[in-house]
Amino acid sequence: GAGVSQSPSNKVTEKGKDVELRCDPISGHTALYWYRQSLGQGLEFLIYFQGNSAPDKSGLPSDRFSAERTGGSVSTLTIQRTQQEDSAVYLCASSPRTSGRAVSEQFFGPGTRLTVL
Amino acid sequence: DQQVKQNSPSLSVQEGRISILNCDYTNSMFDYFLWYKKYPAEGPTFLISISSIKDKNEDGRFTVFLNKSAKHLSLHIVPSQPGDSAVYFCAASSRSGGYNKLIFGAGTRLAVHP
Numbered sequence: 488g489a490g491v492s493q494s495p496s497n498k499v500t501e502k503g504k505d506v507e508l509r510c511d512p513i514s515g516h517t518a519l520y521w522y523r524q525s526l527g528q529g530l531e532f533l534i535y536f537q538g539n540s541a542p543d544k545s546g547l548p549s550d551r552f553s554a555e556r557t558g559g560s561v562s563t564l565t566i567q568r569t570q571q572e573d574s575a576v577y578l579c580a581s582s583p584r585t586s587g588r589a590v591s592e593q594f595f596g597p598g599t600r601l602t603v604l
Numbered sequence: 605d606q607q608v609k610q611n612s613p614s615l616s617v618q619e620g621r622i623s624i625l626n627c628d629y630t631n632s633m634f635d636y637f638l639w640y641k642k643y644p645a646e647g648p649t650f651l652i653s654i655s656s657i658k659d660k661n662e663d664g665r666f667t668v669f670l671n672k673s674a675k676h677l678s679l680h681i682v683p684s685q686p687g688d689s690a691v692y693f694c695a696a697s698s699r700s701g702g703y704n705k706l707i708f709g710a711g712t713r714l715a716v717h718p
Contacts (some may be wrong), residue, residue, distance in 0.1 A: 491647065517671060518704065529708035578647055592708065595647030
């Protein structure tokens with residue numbers, strides 16, 4: 488399909504283990520975002536990549552969280568030494584760079600549901 | 605501190621009637637607002653947006669109203685249809701934030717019943 492894809496769809500891990508979540512954005516989209524949604528909460532911004540610019544990491548909750556975007560396309564969100572409070576749905580979104588518009592629509596993937604036991 | 609609040613976690617509406625979903629914000633720097641719709645096991649999809657220079661934006665059955673003095677916006681769906689049953693998220697962004705960082709509310713679950 489032509490949408491944003493994420494893998495895995497579900498991940499169960501033990502406390503203290505590291506996890507990697509993958510996002511494949513829509514082809515040609517230069518901006519990529521990671522959000523997480525904890526139970527009963529709204530989506531919480533984590534990190535934003537735009538082209539070759541330095542990413543905006545201001546939403547990452549701790550230094551256990553990191554993200555990379557290789558080749559301006561696929562992105563990986565890594566959570567080290569997972570904790571139970573990391574349990575959430577992690578959502579990736581991408582958007583095109585459009586000129587003349589302040590806001591570009593963000594297209595979301597289906598998310599990865601992370602459960603830390 | 606929640607900057608975007610959706611105080612009603614759920615709403616039930618009869619098919620054909622109007623659905624009104626509300627959203628309040630606290631940050632006066634917000635100047636662009638969006639509504640997203642989310643079905644189970646899917647990512648949110650963009651529905652409608654409004655810039656702070658407007659007080660109303662309409663797209664088919666969906667209308668968003670913005671009251672800047674009250675820091676309040678609402679989404680009206682009329683007539684409501686069973687397929688509208690989903691979770692609706694209000695989101696806000698600001699020029700100072702580069703418009704890229706969306707701040708979301710906790711969502712309102714809408715159920716439209718026949």
